[in-house]
Amino acid sequence: MKTAETPFEFFTVSYLTRIGNQSAGTLSELLTGLNQCSDASIFHHTFQTLNSHHFLTEGFSNDFAQWAHADANREDLAEQLAALDVRDYLSIAALRSDLCRVVSEYCTANPTLAEQTALERFYFCEGLEVTLPFGLTARTLEEFRNGIAHLSHASFYFHFLSSRLRLQLQTNDFSHWLADGLGLGTLADSVNHIDIYTNTLDSARAKVLRLIDREGRKG
Amino acid sequence: MSEVAIASRIPLDDYAALLGQGEIDELRILAQPLRGRSIEMINSTAVGGGVAEILNRLLPLAEELELNMRWDVMTGGDDFYGVTKSFHNALHGAPYHAEPKDFEIFLACNDRNRSRLPLDAEFMVIHDPQPAALIEGRKEHANHWAWRCHIDLSHPNRQVWDFLNKFVARYDAAMFSSPEFSRSLDIPQYLFYPAIDPLSEKNRELESGFVSRTLAQYQIDPQRPILTQISRFDRLKDPVGVIRAYRIVKRYFDCQLVLAGGSASDDPEGAVVLKEVQSEANGEADIHIIELPAWAPLEVNALQRASTIVIQKSLREGFGLTVSEALWKKKPVVASAVGGIPVQIIHKHTGLLAHSVEGTAYQIRFLLSHPEIAAKLGENGHQHVKENFLITQKLKRYMTLFLAMARK
Numbered sequence: 315m316k317t318a319e320t321p322f323e324f325f326t327v328s329y330l331t332r333i334g335n336q337s338a339g340t341l342s343e344l345l346t347g348l349n350q351c352s353d354a355s356i357f358h359h360t361f362q363t364l365n366s367h368h369f370l371t372e373g374f375s376n377d378f379a380q381w382a383h384a385d386a387n388r389e390d391l392a393e394q395l396a397a398l399d400v401r402d403y404l405s406i407a408a409l410r411s412d413l414c415r416v417v418s419e420y421c422t423a424n425p426t427l428a429e430q431t432a433l434e435r436f437y438f439c440e441g442l443e444v445t446l447p448f449g450l451t452a453r454t455l456e457e458f459r460n461g462i463a464h465l466s467h468a469s470f471y472f473h474f475l476s477s478r479l480r481l482q483l484q485t486n487d488f489s490h491w492l493a494d495g496l497g498l499g500t501l502a503d504s505v506n507h508i509d510i511y512t513n514t515l516d517s518a519r520a521k522v523l524r525l526i527d528r529e530g531r532k533g
Numbered sequence: 534m535s536e537v538a539i540a541s542r543i544p545l546d547d548y549a550a551l552l553g554q555g556e557i558d559e560l561r562i563l564a565q566p567l568r569g570r571s572i573e574m575i576n577s578t579a580v581g582g583g584v585a586e587i588l589n590r591l592l593p594l595a596e597e598l599e600l601n602m603r604w605d606v607m608t609g610g611d612d613f614y615g616v617t618k619s620f621h622n623a624l625h626g627a628p629y630h631a632e633p634k635d636f637e638i639f640l641a642c643n644d645r646n647r648s649r650l651p652l653d654a655e656f657m658v659i660h661d662p663q664p665a666a667l668i669e670g671r672k673e674h675a676n677h678w679a680w681r682c683h684i685d686l687s688h689p690n691r692q693v694w695d696f697l698n699k700f701v702a703r704y705d706a707a708m709f710s711s712p713e714f715s716r717s718l719d720i721p722q723y724l725f726y727p728a729i730d731p732l733s734e735k736n737r738e739l740e741s742g743f744v745s746r747t748l749a750q751y752q753i754d755p756q757r758p759i760l761t762q763i764s765r766f767d768r769l770k771d772p773v774g775v776i777r778a779y780r781i782v783k784r785y786f787d788c789q790l791v792l793a794g795g796s797a798s799d800d801p802e803g804a805v806v807l808k809e810v811q812s813e814a815n816g817e818a819d820i821h822i823i824e825l826p827a828w829a830p831l832e833v834n835a836l837q838r839a840s841t842i843v844i845q846k847s848l849r850e851g852f853g854l855t856v857s858e859a860l861w862k863k864k865p866v867v868a869s870a871v872g873g874i875p876v877q878i879i880h881k882h883t884g885l886l887a888h889s890v891e892g893t894a895y896q897i898r899f900l901l902s903h904p905e906i907a908a909k910l911g912e913n914g915h916q917h918v919k920e921n922f923l924i925t926q927k928l929k930r931y932m933t934l935f936l937a938m939a940r941k
Contacts, residue, residue, distance in 0.1 A: 326559050328933040331724035333712045369916035370882050384880040433888070434875060437712030439724065444936045446562050466559035467920070514916075 318495035324448035326469035329441040336438040342428040345417045353406040354440035365471040368515040385432040537604045545597040563932040564598035572602040573654035577663035590730040613642040623690035665700045677938040680704045685714045711873045728927035735830035747835035758788040761840040765794040766806040781894035793823035857922040860914030865907035867896040883914040
């Protein structure tokens with residue numbers, strides 16, 4: 315059994331939602347907010363919302379898209395915002411730029427709709443993060459599997475999704491360690507291809523475990 | 534001032550079956566750096582009201598995690614509670630003109646309580662406006678103070694808010710149940726949801742026999758769809774509007790309506806509203822108006838579990854935890870988009886929102902016509918509550934707040 319030189323250390327994360335002093339009642343106000351809000355706010359309404367709403371696997375992508383759909387009643391814009399996949403971004407700046415571009419183009423093409431008042435306001439918030447070691451480490455594939463099976467949702471999210479920004483790579487903590495620590499590049503790729511938008515955190519975790527089990531049977 | 538003793542304890546591991554062992558382990562991990570450090574919660578009542586109900590469930594869990602958390606209740610006379618009741622309504626936006634004497638009564642009571650309390654826990658959490666001025670007893674940089682506001686401050690009476698704000702501004706943080714309820718403040722404001730306890734009598738699983746007996750007791754037919762609104766008889770809960778929505782639905786579906794709420798016997802306004810509701814129902818056999826005792830958690834639980842659809846057609850609402858109670862039981866919910874309800878009902882994902890009698894009726898008809906969609910909304914709603922509105926999540930938020938405040 316392969317043993318990694320550097321162990322994988324499992325962490326967990328807990329978020330507090332900080333309410334900002336900025337809100338939007340129209341699409342043009344949303345655009346202003348998107349331009350001015352903090353990076354933490356963009357992260358909160360895109361990455362972090364996938365953690366708190368992971369059980370929604372149909373038609374929920376990020377808070378901006380949901381507001382455009384449910385409160386501003388602009389299905390076409392909602393669809394475009396929902397199509398932005400956080401896994402394609404290595405920085406919040408790039409994600410913010412695309413969010414602004416989509417809303418700006420829509421407002422330019424539909425100036426009247428841009429000023430229509432939505433049913434409810436959008437409140438810009440941001441997450442305050444506290445991370446702590448989960449108390450588990452792994453050097454082998456078996457220990458790694460047992461650790462993943464035992465994690466909380468927040469911990470799984472931390473390693474599988476929010477890690478992409480931390481690593482500044484188009485991968486996640488699990489895949490990164492599988493490839494670099496254990497030299498299991500194919501398994502790492504398969505894990506990285508699990509679709510977080512059409513899976514809950516539980517079903518994504520089950521898929522990771524199945525992939526590891528399959529790898530284990532080979533060895 | 535007295536410390537509240539908590540009677541019943543539920544072992545933390547009992548929650549593992551519902552939430553998963555990983556979630557429980559995570560609570561223990563977050564608690565570890567806080568062990569041995571003191572936490573004090575202060576509010577204005579030990580019994581009755583949502584805050585006391587939540588603290589009653591929160592403290593035993595904190596004890597399970599070996600957190601040194603205590604709960605003190607401030608004391609005050611009738612004059613103080615008279616003033617704070619007026620302040621409460623004014624902060625909700627009701628017309629009110631405070632006299633200088635009102636502020637004096639408020640300050641004098643806080644002063645008396647301040648002299649009785651050490652106020653020296655490392656983390657002080659003060660609930661709602663009544664004890665807000667206890668912050669005056671804070672020793673500079675000695676400990677961390679947070680103000681938990683459970684009421685909607687979106688349209689407060691200016692005079693009362695200006696008075697209160699002088700104290701709130703001295704806290705290290707404030708917590709609100711919805712972004713909409715918050716104010717523009719210089720201190721950090723956090724989102725703290727109210728919570729339900731999945732193992733309490735109001736929310737735990739029930740034997741089907743008990744549910745059947747409850748229906749039989751109130752002569753409700755289990756074979757036909759049951760639409761239910763649980764709330765006290767209050768115009769802001771719009772029970773008459775619920776009957777009107779039901780009548781529209783009734784044209785298309787042979788259903789029943791249950792309006793159940795706490796007894797109106799000690800609430801003169803409630804008794805008037807109950808009469809209005811009975812008058813609107815006009816003796817219709819399929820409208821069941823049920824006056825429950827003030828504390829009837831098992832009956833509420835049974836009525837919610839027996840429901841086909843749960844309604845919360847409030848005109849104004851604080852947070853509306855009855856929505857979370859219904860969602861936890863996997864019930865499809867049709868509710869008004871007011872107060873904290875849109876936080877719980879993500880439209881078309883965890884329930885359906887409505888803005889009128891006709892809209893409410895339409896959403897109910899839609900769900901009765903599409904039971905598979907109703908079931909999906911109920912399932913999503915259950916998960917939403919599990920992630921966000923359970924007492925274990927609330928404790929996690931508190932621990933995260935304390936860890937965040939301590940590292941500053």
